[in-house]
Amino acid sequence: MDPFQQMNEWKSNMDQFFGEKFWDQFEGIIKPNIPQVNIYQTDHEILCIVNVPGLEDLDKIDIYVDYATLELRGVIDIGHGGGIVVKEEILQGAFERTISLPFPVRSDKIKATYRHGLVFIQLHKLISESSRKNRVNVRLLEDE
Incomplete structure (x- = not known):
């Protein structure tokens, strides 16, 4: 149960x-909310940093942006099995989360990258009032 x-x-x-x-x-x-999210705002941009450890297939996370809403869906799986759990603070499992953004954002200017277990989503302030829900593609950011 x-x-x-x-x-x-x-x-x-x-x-x-x-x-x-x-x-x-x-x-x-x-x-507790999973995944954990930090949101940073400037006058014209929003940076969302999402904690998704162990993401090996970028198609396993769905990110949608609609006007002033960010939707996140996927699975956190750190890939460890066996043994008796003594302490478990890294939450795992399927997640679906909807986050209200501080202002409406543009659907045509979204960038999402993944590096070291974090998804970085860059959003830009919407000037017009038109709205359309768009899926955001995530790309792997290679180590430099």
Whole structure:
């Protein structure tokens, strides 16, 4: 049984009592977010750094950008099996995450690279109001 299944059912019942927005402040505590994401903003750009260790096939991660939303889907698999787990802090498994961006971004000017377990996604501020969801291709950034 999924250990989070009972918690999700409990959360659903509490949503009816407190309202859905109540849980936003507890999201990372109840079930940690994977993958971990850092977002940096300047006046006209956003840099998202996504922690995805062990990614050997770049087609195994899906990145979508739609207006002011970043969607991430994939699997984190560090590739170790066997033995008894004594401590496990590197979260693994399938993930699907939607992140609100601080401002709308252009769909025609997106760059994503992967290096040393991190995906770097560069986004540029949208000036017009047109929107279209686009899949972002990730390329391997070779060591220099």
